[in-house]
Amino acid sequence: MMSCGGSSSHQSTKDSTATDTLALSADSIFNIVEEQTFQYFWDGAEPVSGMARERYHVDGNYPENDMNVVTSGGSGFGVMALLVGIERGYISREQGLERLMKIVSFLEKADRFHGAWPHWLYGETGKVKPFGQKDNGGDLVETSFMIQGLLCVRQYFANGNEQEKALAARIDQLWKAVEFSWYRNGKNVLYWHWSPNYKWQMNFPVTGYNECLIMYILAAASPTHGIPAEVYHEGWAKSGAIKDSINAYGHTLKLSHNFAKEYGGPLFWSHYSYLGLDPHGLKDRYADYWENNLNHVLINREWCIQNPKHYKGYGPDSWGLTASYSVKGYAAHAPGENNDLGVISPTAALSSMPYTPEYSKQAMVHWYNDMRTKIFGKYGFYDAFSETENWYPQQYLAIDQGPIVVMMENYRSGLLWKLFMSCPEVQAGLKKLDFQSPYLK
Numbered sequence: 001m002m003s004c005g006g007s008s009s010h011q012s013t014k015d016s017t018a019t020d021t022l023a024l025s026a027d028s029i030f031n032i033v034e035e036q037t038f039q040y041f042w043d044g045a046e047p048v049s050g051m052a053r054e055r056y057h058v059d060g061n062y063p064e065n066d067m068n069v070v071t072s073g074g075s076g077f078g079v080m081a082l083l084v085g086i087e088r089g090y091i092s093r094e095q096g097l098e099r100l101m102k103i104v105s106f107l108e109k110a111d112r113f114h115g116a117w118p119h120w121l122y123g124e125t126g127k128v129k130p131f132g133q134k135d136n137g138g139d140l141v142e143t144s145f146m147i148q149g150l151l152c153v154r155q156y157f158a159n160g161n162e163q164e165k166a167l168a169a170r171i172d173q174l175w176k177a178v179e180f181s182w183y184r185n186g187k188n189v190l191y192w193h194w195s196p197n198y199k200w201q202m203n204f205p206v207t208g209y210n211e212c213l214i215m216y217i218l219a220a221a222s223p224t225h226g227i228p229a230e231v232y233h234e235g236w237a238k239s240g241a242i243k244d245s246i247n248a249y250g251h252t253l254k255l256s257h258n259f260a261k262e263y264g265g266p267l268f269w270s271h272y273s274y275l276g277l278d279p280h281g282l283k284d285r286y287a288d289y290w291e292n293n294l295n296h297v298l299i300n301r302e303w304c305i306q307n308p309k310h311y312k313g314y315g316p317d318s319w320g321l322t323a324s325y326s327v328k329g330y331a332a333h334a335p336g337e338n339n340d341l342g343v344i345s346p347t348a349a350l351s352s353m354p355y356t357p358e359y360s361k362q363a364m365v366h367w368y369n370d371m372r373t374k375i376f377g378k379y380g381f382y383d384a385f386s387e388t389e390n391w392y393p394q395q396y397l398a399i400d401q402g403p404i405v406v407m408m409e410n411y412r413s414g415l416l417w418k419l420f421m422s423c424p425e426v427q428a429g430l431k432k433l434d435f436q437s438p439y440l441k
Contacts, residue, residue: 037380046123076146077402113138137195189235221429276420313387320348
């Protein structure tokens with residue numbers, strides 16, 4: 001039914017504990033990695049809400065005892081992963097539907113602020129957990145990641161049985177309740193946050209280029225609280241100042257990456273918005289998004305191969321800098337003197353599978369066959385590691401595990417791309433903003 005990555009529908013998870021002397025093929029490893037990472041959102045979900053936990057630490061040692069805190073954006077990636085699980089046969093359609101109904105029931109009752117969920121929620125209650133003192137209200141970026149996933153679910157079940165159609169209708173109401181236009185704060189730009197206590201004090205107008213393109217696409221697409229095109233062009237695109245031409249290692253970025261102009265930002269910038277938004281043939285007056293994302297990945301990989309800071313283990317078979325856990329806390333790892341801390345995040349290369357399949361598989365095979373005992377666990381590859389620091393924490397983050405499953409599946413079958421791009425509102429929003437895409441009729 002689906003191409004690439006192996007002939008069997010899925011691989012037994014017991015293969016992941018194969019002896020170190022047994023080197024598996026790329027296809028076998030691909031199957032294992034996709035299924036094991038999916039389990040973060042299935043077996044590892046917060047039990048009351050069904051949502052994705054913000055983090056999972058194998059040793060049970062959690063900051064602020066936050067094991068039951070769930071993430072709206074990571075759960076948006078997670079609901080897409082659940083669709084992958086159904087398609088791949090990891091779970092039945094009925095099991096997937098039941099879990100997705102639980103998640104939607106939670107989201108309907110959870111705290112929302114002008115239709116937008118907060119970044120973090122308590123899984124048992126649906127009440128906001130502040131991401132920061134003044135960040136205790138709506139988070140429009142995280143909400144957009146959730147809506148991107150929910151719209152895929154809506155499309156997947158829209159023509160199903162009565163129960164499935166009912167779920168699709170409930171998702172439609174959640175989507176229509178997001179007040180994108182409110183988050184303009186009266187200006188031609190979208191603001192990331194709004195709080196009932198602190199109003200607009202976070203003061204974060206979102207301009208490009210970073211991971212937030214999907215928010216503007218959805219805002220333009222909203223049938224109930226839409227934004228005019230000038231909010232995109234004047235706000236996100238900074239009246240055209242988003243355009244640039246940066247060359248590194250023979251690859252050109254046509255978009256100016258915020259605070260990372262020389263080599264491009266962390267690789268999640270080429271992942272999060274494109275889990276549903278298909279970059280193939282996606283163009284507007286500012287860029288060819290497939291070309292820009294591909295070059296972003298190639299520059300990131302080449303930096304690791306050149307390895308100007310001489311970190312241990314970097315090379316063609318171990319590369320990928322993005323935001324993840326770091327030796328000291330959390331960091332947005334990226335090429336550049338100050339942003340490369342010697343930490344490789346497997347999600348960076350694995351979630352780049354559609355852009356650089358051979359290079360991504362090269363890293364995946366090396367990590368699995370040669371380093372599995374240090375960096376692979378029950379929910380796939382751990383979040384990050386550093387050979388230089390001999391640092392191998394057994395920890396996971398939802399926002400890093402989700403794109404692995406989704407982008408590996410998009411590489412195989414285009415599943416989530418086809419679902420999201422089939423939304424009539426998304427197509428209308430892209431047309432409003434003068435995008436070109438093969439999906440636009």
